Amino acid sequence: MIPFQxxxxxxxxxxxxxxxxxxxxxxxxxxxxxxxxxxxxxxxRVEPQMVLKAFSEGADSVAIFGCHxxxxxxxxxxxxxxxxxxxMRKMLGELGIEPERLRLEWISATEGVKFAxxxxxxxxxxxxxxxxxxxxxQEFSERAAGGER
Amino acid sequence: xxxxxxxxxWCASCGGCEEAILDLNEGILDVVxxxxxxxxxxxxxxxxxxxxAMPDGSxxxxxxxxxxxMDDQEHAVKLLRRKSKAVIAFGSCAHLGGxxxxxxxxxxxxxxxxxxxxxxxxxxxNGVVPQKVTxxxxxxxxxxxxxxxxxxxxxxxxxxxxLPGCPPQPDxxxxxxxxxxxxxxxxxGTVLSPGRNMCHECSRQASKPEKLKIAEIKRIHQVLVDxxxxxxxxxxxxxxxxxxxxxxxxxxxxxMPCRGCYGPTDGIVDQGAAFLSAFAAxxxxxxxxxxxxxxxxxxxxxxxxxxxxLPASLxxxxxxxxxxxxxxx
Numbered sequence: 001m002i003p004f005q006x007x008x009x010x011x012x013x014x015x016x017x018x019x020x021x022x023x024x025x026x027x028x029x030x031x032x033x034x035x036x037x038x039x040x041x042x043x044x045r046v047e048p049q050m051v052l053k054a055f056s057e058g059a060d061s062v063a064i065f066g067c068h069x070x071x072x073x074x075x076x077x078x079x080x081x082x083x084x085x086x087x088m089r090k091m092l093g094e095l096g097i098e099p100e101r102l103r104l105e106w107i108s109a110t111e112g113v114k115f116a117x118x119x120x121x122x123x124x125x126x127x128x129x130x131x132x133x134x135x136x137x138q139e140f141s142e143r144a145a146g147g148e149r
Numbered sequence: 150x151x152x153x154x155x156x157x158x159w160c161a162s163c164g165g166c167e168e169a170i171l172d173l174n175e176g177i178l179d180v181v182x183x184x185x186x187x188x189x190x191x192x193x194x195x196x197x198x199x200x201x202a203m204p205d206g207s208x209x210x211x212x213x214x215x216x217x218x219m220d221d222q223e224h225a226v227k228l229l230r231r232k233s234k235a236v237i238a239f240g241s242c243a244h245l246g247g248x249x250x251x252x253x254x255x256x257x258x259x260x261x262x263x264x265x266x267x268x269x270x271x272x273x274x275n276g277v278v279p280q281k282v283t284x285x286x287x288x289x290x291x292x293x294x295x296x297x298x299x300x301x302x303x304x305x306x307x308x309x310x311x312l313p314g315c316p317p318q319p320d321x322x323x324x325x326x327x328x329x330x331x332x333x334x335x336x337x338g339t340v341l342s343p344g345r346n347m348c349h350e351c352s353r354q355a356s357k358p359e360k361l362k363i364a365e366i367k368r369i370h371q372v373l374v375d376x377x378x379x380x381x382x383x384x385x386x387x388x389x390x391x392x393x394x395x396x397x398x399x400x401x402x403x404x405m406p407c408r409g410c411y412g413p414t415d416g417i418v419d420q421g422a423a424f425l426s427a428f429a430a431x432x433x434x435x436x437x438x439x440x441x442x443x444x445x446x447x448x449x450x451x452x453x454x455x456x457x458x459l460p461a462s463l464x465x466x467x468x469x470x471x472x473x474x475x476x477x478x
Contacts, residue, residue, distance in 0.1 A: 047422065047423075047426045048419075048421075048422035048423075048425045048426050049417070049418060049419050049422040049423060049426065049463065051422075052419055052422050052462070052463035052464040053418075053419075053463055055463070055464055055469060056463045056464065056468045056469055069435065069436050076433065076434065076435070078435065079433050079434045079435030079436065080429055080430050080433065080435070081435070082435035082436075082440075083429040083430075083432050083433060083435050083440065083444075084425060084426060084429040086440060086441070086444045087425050087428070087429055087432075087444055087447065087450060088425065090444055090445070090447070090450050091421070091425070091450040091451050091454070091464075092464065094254070094449065094450060094451040094452070095254070095451050095462075095464050095465070095466070096254075096466065097464065097469075132469060137466050137469075139256075140255075140256040140258075140297060140466075143256060143257075143258045144256070144257070144258075144297050
């Protein structure tokens with residue numbers, strides 16, 4: 001059997017985290033290939049719809065990377081991102097999706113080392129979680145297979 | 150010229166949509182004068198066999214309300230689709246899954262055991278749960294199969310237009326019926342209600358502060374809201390931020406916040422996600438020390454933001470699993 005290859009979609013803000021990813025490249029650091037980068041102007045531009053769309057199109061985890069508080073190019077975009085992240089984590093749990101599948105990290109332009117480490121950690125923890133076959137769905141399927149009631 | 154033929158049908162719904170048609174009051178007489186109602190189980194005595202006997206495409210417009218969860222509903226809507234030129238999803242349940250769609254937070258086994266075995270007011274000493282086939286003296290009794298999840302009407306058959314609302318309001322219905330009778334119709338797939346956002350039209354708009362900030366999330370019984378005051382300004386979750394207008398503010402005029410029954414505006418796929426997007430901005434700043442408590446105090450986020458649209462949500466398991474082999478339905 002082919003081992004599970006997680007798909008992780010990362011939304012990176014243009015001003016800090018994307019530059020941080022660049023700096024990881026410039027340092028020739030290894031970055032997990034399971035991580036697909038989408039460049040956004042700001043982490044505050046990442047709407048919950050985009051996150052859910054990524055899950056519905058097959059992502060096993062979604063990550064949002066933005067500037068540290070106080071560093072946002074647009075003053076408070078990362079504040080919005082953080083609150084949305086908190087609300088979405090709670091909602092995902094209610095929908096039967098492990099909240100750990102949504103991640104948010106602050107990565108500045110100089111934090112190439114942190115970028116590579118965080119990506120590796122997210123990919124590995126997603127590998128542990130397994131495919132987005134929510135626990136609840138599995139339970140439902142097993143019960144459905146168990147016959148009529 | 151003969152009058153256009155019209156049919157009405159109901160699936161997983163409460164009957165409120167049928168009431169909504171009767172709420173046209175005298176207006177119903179104009180409808181009856183203008184069209185020929187060939188099938189409407191709630192109001193006139195017609196049989197499935199009458200529909201089966203009709204040539205395909207002989208009904209001009211068929212209004213179907215309710216979501217789809219059972220074998221007989223699937224059978225009836227597929228039959229009506231074949232016999233109808235245009236099918237209109239009538240009301241929130243047919244449009245987005247509606248209140249019955251909330252049972253997609255769980256599955257068939259849990260739904261049936263809650264309803265037939267666990268409810269405190271229940272009187273079911275023998276623990277009887279509906280069965281598809283039951284053996285009795287003299288033969289077998291059958292019931293339509295109850296599915297593992299609720300589907301929207303357009304997951305089962307092609308739908309031409311959507312009439313939103315729980316239930317659709319008389320103005321929405323009249324405008325749609327007029328458009329159909331005169332043939333003045335928008336492109337197929339359109340939701341037949343103005344595409345603007347509730348907050349644009351809200352009569353409480355004037356009391357909304359320039360910079361809206363929510364200190365604490367309140368439920369409606371915890372706070373007194375004046376009849377002209379913005380609910381969000383009081384910390385009450387109001388789905389007007391992400392809901393289509395056209396309902397005539399029935400809830401607001403009863404001093405209740407918008408619950409989102411008209412569904413998302415044009416261009417928005419996921420109503421709940423769109424709401425969270427806007428709502429998050431009101432809870433800021435992100436570094437407030439009590440953010441965790443505020444978020445935790447938002448009870449049942451999924452059930453609130455998807456009250457009428459869970460089966461249409463991107464994160465709903467039907468959607469997530471479409472490529473991953475969940476046994477359907």
